[in-house]
Amino acid sequence: MPYKNLSLPKLANRPFFYTSFAQTIDGKVYINKKGYWPIASKTDYETFTYLRSYADVIIDGKNTAIRFAKYTIDTIHSDEFKKLREKNGKVGTPKYLVLTKHPDETLTKILENPYEYNPTIFQKEISELVEYLKGKNAKAVFVDGGPHVIASLLRAKLLDEFFITISPRIFGNTENLAITMVEGLLLEPDEVKLELLSTEIVENELYLRYKVIY
Secondary structure: OOOOOOOOOOOOOOOEEEEEEEEEOOOOOEEOOOOOOOOOOHHHHHHHHHHHOOOOEEEEEHHHHHHHHHHHHHHHOOHHHHHHHHHOOOOOOOEEEEEOOOOOHHHHHHOOOOOOOOOEEEOOOHHHHHHHHHHOOOOEEEEEEOHHHHHHHHHOOOEEEEEEEEEOOOOOOOOOOEEOOOOOOOOOOOOOEEEEEEEEEEOOEEEEEEEEEO
8 A cells, every 4th residue: 555654744824735646647537438437446546545534624626526426425434434544543524525616406416425424515715715624623635626626726825735646548538538637727837846755656556745836
């Protein structure tokens, strides 16, 4: 398992925001076509779950929530996930926050679950997110996605670290079916820089941890 004995920074003035993505060698994180998911291996999925187990809050955008919220909610209520959190010194179930200004019946239906668990739909501006999370005593915030949320957090200078799995696959693109890690925003060439914190190879996959420098 990559990133063993993980230690996440504790920031004085706001929660620490981090994210994890698997992507192909040509930079694709999602293909909107059957048969292209998952992109990476079982080890990557286990690593993704492990990283989320450190979070006080998990954040999704609307589209990502519609695709994956059911799996996220099931996972964070699983016995395996609870044991991971206990091992990491975390207490309770992480909160689940969906960022969207346009909630609808589809999203509301997706968020229904059998656990008496109430996800939050956050409709305010990104600039108000930090104070909201501080009010919830959140120290570590895992950003599930999607790429438009990542773009918004980068522009707001809130995203602190990336955990990236490079999968030995190449998908290409046609008819705009492919999505990259950041969408809906063209960053300036030097707007965001990354400092490489660690590398690890597991079979044919490369696991990279980067600190974001603004």
